[in-house]
Amino acid sequence: MANAKGxxxxxxxxxxxxxxxxxVTGVNGYFLLENxxxxxxxxxxxxxxxxxPAPEPIFVKIDPFTVNLQDDRYGPRLLxxxxxxxxxxxxxxxxxxSHMPQIRNRLLLLLSGQQADEVTSTGGKELLAARILExxxxxxxxxxxxxxxxxxxxxxFIVQ
Numbered sequence: 001m002a003n004a005k006g007x008x009x010x011x012x013x014x015x016x017x018x019x020x021x022x023x024v025t026g027v028n029g030y031f032l033l034e035n036x037x038x039x040x041x042x043x044x045x046x047x048x049x050x051x052x053p054a055p056e057p058i059f060v061k062i063d064p065f066t067v068n069l070q071d072d073r074y075g076p077r078l079l080x081x082x083x084x085x086x087x088x089x090x091x092x093x094x095x096x097x098s099h100m101p102q103i104r105n106r107l108l109l110l111l112s113g114q115q116a117d118e119v120t121s122t123g124g125k126e127l128l129a130a131r132i133l134e135x136x137x138x139x140x141x142x143x144x145x146x147x148x149x150x151x152x153x154x155x156x157f158i159v160q
Contacts (some may be wrong), residue, residue: 060085060096062103064156067111069119077116082156083107085136088148095147099140106135116159125154 064082071077087093096103110131118124129152137147 058087058090058093059153060087060093061155062100062107065104065108067108069112069114069116069159072116074116078160079111079114079116079119080156080158080160081111081154083132084153084155085149086151086153088150091145092148095140095144096136096149102140103136107132110135120159125157129154 062083062085064080066078066080069077069079085096087096111128114128119128132152133149136149
């Protein structure tokens with residue numbers, strides 16, 4: 001009888017242990033799934049934040065003009081050029097628009113000192129664009145904010 005009572009207690013103890021193990025496994029499974037769902041929603045949120053549209057580029061068009069280039073072996077040469085500037089903010093756009101006569105003057109002075117054979121090559125155009133950026137970034141007034149000019153784009157370029 002003592003043995004039967006011991007077996008009965010052992011069976012109850014085993015049943016309780018099994019219930020505890022099932023409960024612990026269930027709780028662990030719940031937390032695991034909840035953690036996975038949180039990570040998935042965090043990834044979706046991060047992806048949504050990363051997919052912000054890029055800001056619209058701001059372009060400032062400079063009307064085309066013609067300038068005399070330095071004489072070369074072919075005699076006097078002309079450059080007909082149209083430019084557009086890609087700027088970083090609307091403040092730069094406003095400053096450039098209000099100082100357009102000064103900008104055109106700076107460009108005419110720079111371009112009139114160029115040789116036709118220098119500006120007709122791809123490398124020459126890239127160097128010219130860098131020189132234009134350098135000239136235009138220089139302040140036009142004492143209280144002028146820093147200009148954010150990102151790129152010089154040639155829209156028209158004819159050498160005769």
